[in-house]
Amino acid sequence: EIVMTQSPATLSVSPGARATLSCRASQSVSNNLAWYQQKPGQAPRLLIYGASTRDTGVPARFSGSGSGTEFTLTISSLQSEDFAVYYCQQYNSWPPLTFGGGTKVEIK
Amino acid sequence: QVQLVDSGGGLVKPGGSLRLSCAASGFTFSDYYMGWIRQAPGKGLEWISYISSVGRSVYYADSVKGRFTISRDNAKYSLFLQMNSLRAGDTAVYYCARGRLFGEPTFDYWGQGSLVTVSS
Numbered sequence: 636e637i638v639m640t641q642s643p644a645t646l647s648v649s650p651g652a653r654a655t656l657s658c659r660a661s662q663s664v665s666n667n668l669a670w671y672q673q674k675p676g677q678a679p680r681l682l683i684y685g686a687s688t689r690d691t692g693v694p695a696r697f698s699g700s701g702s703g704t705e706f707t708l709t710i711s712s713l714q715s716e717d718f719a720v721y722y723c724q725q726y727n728s729w730p731p732l733t734f735g736g737g738t739k740v741e742i743k
Numbered sequence: 744q745v746q747l748v749d750s751g752g753g754l755v756k757p758g759g760s761l762r763l764s765c766a767a768s769g770f771t772f773s774d775y776y777m778g779w780i781r782q783a784p785g786k787g788l789e790w791i792s793y794i795s796s797v798g799r800s801v802y803y804a805d806s807v808k809g810r811f812t813i814s815r816d817n818a819k820y821s822l823f824l825q826m827n828s829l830r831a832g833d834t835a836v837y838y839c840a841r842g843r844l845f846g847e848p849t850f851d852y853w854g855q856g857s858l859v860t861v862s863s
Contacts, residue, residue, distance in 0.1 A: 669849040669850075671788075673788075678840075678853035678855060678856055679780075679838075679850070679853055680853075681843075681849060681850060681851045684843065684847070690851060724788075724790075726847065726849055729802070729848060730790075730793070730802040730804065731804045731805070732778075732790040732793070732848050734787055734788040734789070734790065735787070736787050737787045737788075
């Protein structure tokens, strides 16, 4: 089973600032990596798949990068609606599909 | 527009059973793989199960294998999760979700979730 590790667990960022979230895989997942956003009381929302492709309707301030075992989600200028929990998910070797533990982005 | 509506959750005793349903609309259901993902209270996401577009292939997490069964009725645009031998550790919000095209197991639409509580 591929273990996904996200860091940091919590990220405190000021509105308008840049946020950088990390996701590490225990073995290579190539570029088969997705990112999701989850707000309190809501279902997750797919942001990025294929490590760097934004899903339909996702704002351009969200960008994904990386391959192999190291991945990054960058939010270029945080808006109020971006404060949420973000999860990465690998789909290179499955089952099982595995998610990271999440990074909470909170207002500084 | 694409919509997934989860139902069937509730309170069940340990060892009991429950069947979750997910009603789909706004897309051609039989073209897409579908999955179940759960989230224990205050915890992260855990993938549970995935089913191919015609139901021929099914996949399970080890934590539920042999106890849970995923199925679908394409004529009724419905996805199901039969959960047997439930344990306290199965307490979670259960989401149905649509796999992206061509079976890629990333999930582009999600239901609102159905809370399952296993407690005596």
